[in-house]
Amino acid sequence: MTHRPEGSGRFGLLLVLTALLLAGCQPTYQFHGSPYPQPQSAPDLNLTTTNGQPFNLAAYAGRPVLLFFGYTHCPDVCPATTAEVSQVLDELGPQADQVVFAFITVDPDRDSAAAVRSFLDRFDQRFLGLTGDSAALAQARQAYGVFAERDSDDPANYTMTHTSRLFLIDPQGRLVTNYTFDEPAEVLLADLRHLLQEN
């Protein structure tokens, strides 16, 4: 039987305790934007992609997902947000392939699948466009607390008053935060880098 010096066991225990204490002291990452105090599972979406495939959030488990509700006739905020996401993905480099951006139309009367695809392709061909019937889109908006309404009765020339928040879902499928339009791109970049590093 080997006799170990009495101090080595205590030293090992001390090391383990110190490591545990340090791990416990790691600050919890604080997401930017409007983080949810207790992130819940992101509501699933019963929608269809622009290539006609059913969209299921669970299929993207393990990847950060960004959701935005907009419309292709939007002159300002929707293309600005989509362009900002595109720029952030450029900053991420090869890691950007892990990030999913889904654009959900709030204007199904004008936004055919082809129109949404064409709009998104101006920014990034990896972006997903989601459409559906009015009921499915209304359900999606309700699940995420999104408001959308036409600002005119003119059937052709109208804009939409709508929620412009960009929702971030973590790789575990939890809705962790959302960003209003005035948030700088740097905060989205920082949050995505955190999720990708953690992943």
Add this chain to the structure above:
Amino acid sequence: MFVRLTISLTVLGLLAACAPPAQAILVDEAWARPAEAGTNSAVYFRLHNGSRADELIGVESGVAQAMIHLTILEADGIVRMEHQMQVSLAPGEMVVFEPGGLHVMLMDLAADLQVGSTVDLLLMFRQGGAHAVEAIVRQP
């Protein structure tokens, strides 16, 4: 009496000659978002006002119906657009038309706005008259 009037007119004439001429309005960094025919776009730029107060009171474009709009972000994250009848410019003021703020909205485009092409605008000022602007089509 005649001498006094002559002196007064001479002084006024000299003062008028010494006063700097009203500086013209300058517009720079004009760009427009790419978009497809039948949809909408927006034009952004910087307005540098000259030495007198003025107002932007209208805008025209050959490629679409154009209006001055202001994007308003509400506290709950909802955005809406408000048509602006005019934009006031104080002497020497710079007003920026930018994403999420003031912009010229182009509605129901008659043609595609391709990256690298240009859009002609005519800005109408109450004092300064019409001012032609060429905006390059590009991503931000």
